[in-house]
Ligand SMILES: *[C@@H]1O[C@H](CO)[C@@H](O)[C@H](O)[C@H]1NC(C)=O
Ligand SMILES: *[C@@H]1O[C@H](CO)[C@@H](O)[C@H](O)[C@H]1NC(C)=O
């Protein structure tokens with residue numbers, strides 16, 4: 001039942017060449033408007049309707065699939081992709097062929113719109129991507145959205161970075177229970193630039209720092225993208241169609257810091273952060289602490305970001321010295337969860353002595369450690385990021401800077417980003433398999449009936465010995481096997 005996407009790629013490349021003339025062009029890019037008969041364009045990007053008769057079908061489902069149209073949608077407030085959805089009452093999957101192995105960005109869009117055909121309070125499902133559990137018991141909005149107020153019922157976008165070397169991306173939707181359904185409004189599958197995720201990072205804990213390697217092979221979920229000191233960056237203005245949010249809600253002590261804005265050109269260098277790693281709009285704003293009245297300031301800037309405990313996190317910090325008057329003036333320390341993560345960062349040295357040149361550092365933390373230090377609550381932890389003066393900081397200069405924060409959750413040992421559950425457990429528990437096992441038990445039951453019938457026949461012939469022997473050896477934990485053995489041994493004896 002695998003689906004083939006032959007001409008789709010060709011079809012898409014035509015649209016793609018037309019819509020994005022700038023820099024990065026991914027090897028593979030699929031934009032799907034689920035449940036739609038027509039294509040829709042969002043920010044110059046064309047999403048192909050998966051219900052369009054002219055298109056190759058992208059999905060396969062073992063149960064009923066409904067295409068759903070939003071009733072009385074708020075006119076023009078939301079992009080077209082949020083006005084249709086595809087609903088799965090049974091397990092279903094989308095398959096996308098990818099040419100190159102590497103990291104793929106997978107974005108899933110969910111919007112619980114008003115519909116008289118479906119009650120979205122029955123939406124509860126799991127999503128897996130290439131064997132990783134990316135969402136479990138998901139309802140299409142956040143867990144803490146109890147009410148259905150318009151503010152909490154807006155679209156949700158979940159983004160994952162998945163290493164693929166099998167040549168395709170398989171996204172499965174599995175309703176939690178028979179009475180539940182799964183849905184999705186739009187899907188993006190895009191090959192990431194080769195340099196987006198590096199394999200090695202610095203792991204930070206109470207015991208100090210050490211090297212962490214094997215990063216590219218982890219499934220990652222983007223939890224935060226923060227444009228420090230700046231405005232929200234929308235997909236329209238981002239090189240990889242990402243969203244970056246302002247930092248105010250995460251900044252702990254605001255009065256010590258100062259926002260800076262740079263109107264000059266950001267100098268991307270070969271070997272430094274590329275424009276795909278972070279766009280101009282992220283690097284041309286920052287927050288700084290400055291020396292005041294001629295002495296080095298004695299304050300850290302700290303951001304606190306809530307995360308769920310029990311996972312490792314990749315923390316990417318973006319720097320671009322847009323605030324110093326000259327090179328060689330900015331040295332600072334970086335702390336993660338209160339632990340020294342980088343001492344005396346010399347940003348000029350890191351950027352080959354070019355001002356306004358972007359640079360980033362990847363750190364890895366285990367939230368188990370931060371949960372114990374901040375509070376005993378097991379359900380939610382906190383990642384804190386601080387930058388502050390180092391012993392090398394100089395007077396009359398900037399003492400610390402930060403331009404952006406990205407936080408990505410890593411899959412746990414079960415291969416899951418959402419709970420202690422594996423893809424196997426989810427697929428074995430899904431309704432279709434249950435039907436299959438029901439079928440198996442019925443077969444087993446009939447075998448037993450048949451055996452019992454034969455036994456009775458043989459008892460009538462006054463020969464009960466064979467039955468007793470078989471009964472003693474038969475394992476009790478597996479009905480169908482028992483039945484098989486009873487059946488077959490009897491057949492031999494007969
Ligand atoms: C759904 O309908 C209710 C009233 O029928 C309305 O108040 C609400 O705003 C609608 N929600 C959306 C997302 O359109
Ligand atoms: C989903 O939630 C139910 C209870 O509501 C729980 O029993 C089950 O383990 C959860 N499944 C997953 C995959 O998290």
Ligand SMILES: *[C@@H]1O[C@H](CO)[C@@H](O)[C@H](O)[C@H]1NC(C)=O
Nearest residue numbers: 043232233234235236237281
């Ligand atoms: C894109 O960025 C420019 C310059 O920062 C801004 O004026 C514009 O409003 C942004 N557009 C969107 C759609 O975010």
Ligand SMILES: *[C@@H]1O[C@H](CO)[C@@H](O)[C@H](O)[C@H]1NC(C)=O
Nearest residue numbers: 298299300335338386388389
């Ligand atoms: C910044 O925070 C770190 C870790 O909490 C602490 O060790 C250091 O003394 C702080 N620096 C200043 C200047 O407060």
Ligand SMILES: *[C@@H]1O[C@H](CO)[C@@H](O)[C@H](O)[C@H]1NC(C)=O
Nearest residue numbers: 218219312410411412413415
């Ligand atoms: C993520 O899953 C892979 C298996 O796909 C596993 O090798 C790896 O250890 C997991 N990551 C973590 C941090 O447990």
